[in-house]
Amino acid sequence: MSLDITPMVTSGRKIVTSYGDGLFRFGTEKAEGSILLFSTEVLAWPHASLDSIDVDAFAEVIARAGQIDFLLLGMGNRMQPVKTAWRNALRPHGIVIEPMDTGAACRTFNVLQSEERRVAAALIAV
Numbered sequence: 001m002s003l004d005i006t007p008m009v010t011s012g013r014k015i016v017t018s019y020g021d022g023l024f025r026f027g028t029e030k031a032e033g034s035i036l037l038f039s040t041e042v043l044a045w046p047h048a049s050l051d052s053i054d055v056d057a058f059a060e061v062i063a064r065a066g067q068i069d070f071l072l073l074g075m076g077n078r079m080q081p082v083k084t085a086w087r088n089a090l091r092p093h094g095i096v097i098e099p100m101d102t103g104a105a106c107r108t109f110n111v112l113q114s115e116e117r118r119v120a121a122a123l124i125a126v
Contacts, residue, residue: 013040013113014041024125029042048124058089062095065094067118070112076102
């Protein structure tokens with residue numbers, strides 16, 4: 001699905017320009033499968049469903065804790081409750097996890113990027 005909003009974003013920051021069919025696009029760049037998305041970097045994230053996620057899945061996010069206030073968790077096609085263990089793993093590092101479906105997470109990431117907020121996203125591909 002293409003995203004209609006194209007906020008003004010500082011050069012070098014990632015913006016999701018489309019998602020769907022198992023991939024994400026950032027202008028001319030694309031990533032296949034689920035991803036961890038940071039302000040200026042995209043990493044593969046080997047989680048096709050919530051069932052495969054454990055606390056260790058957030059290690060890269062925790063490693064960048066000083067650069068992140070919010071982690072948007074794109075849960076695929078629909079939102080579900082976040083496991084308490086995930087919240088408890090991130091909270092001591094000052095990171096708040098916000099669950100939503102993947103599309104909403106992409107749109108929210110873009111808005112927060114345009115506001116130069118300290119945000120990351122863990123996105124399950126749809």
